[in-house]
Amino acid sequence: MPKLIRLYVTQVAIGFGLAGVFVGMLLWFNIANLWHLVTHSDKGVLAVLILWLANGIVFAGVQFAIAVMRMKDDDDDEPRGGHRQRVMRREYATIPVRVETRNRTPWNGA
Numbered sequence: 001m002p003k004l005i006r007l008y009v010t011q012v013a014i015g016f017g018l019a020g021v022f023v024g025m026l027l028w029f030n031i032a033n034l035w036h037l038v039t040h041s042d043k044g045v046l047a048v049l050i051l052w053l054a055n056g057i058v059f060a061g062v063q064f065a066i067a068v069m070r071m072k073d074d075d076d077d078e079p080r081g082g083h084r085q086r087v088m089r090r091e092y093a094t095i096p097v098r099v100e101t102r103n104r105t106p107w108n109g110a
Contacts, residue, residue, distance in 0.1 A: 011067045015060025016052075022059070023052045 001009075027035050027048070038044035 007067060008064060011064040012060040015058075015063035016056035018063065019052055019056035019059040022055055023048065026051075 027038065030036070038048055041047070
């Protein structure tokens, strides 16, 4: 069996196991009166099975995602340093503007 398939199967099994523990704790601590609802209904076993299956899918996906993200790549062990980036400096362009001057100004009383 390839390594990736083996990894997936084991992580899915762990996820469904954790989902079983989670559903068991939901029933044990009687969250939202769930134990009473399951034991006093003829469809209680089906409800627990669906609850375990739905949580198992979620837990298995999260477990596999964590396992994949924790995989280490051996190429990234040695420090390589970064590439220096040049700092961009703003150099403003000077644009000559022709200004017509008059002899009189508003403050000289003319």
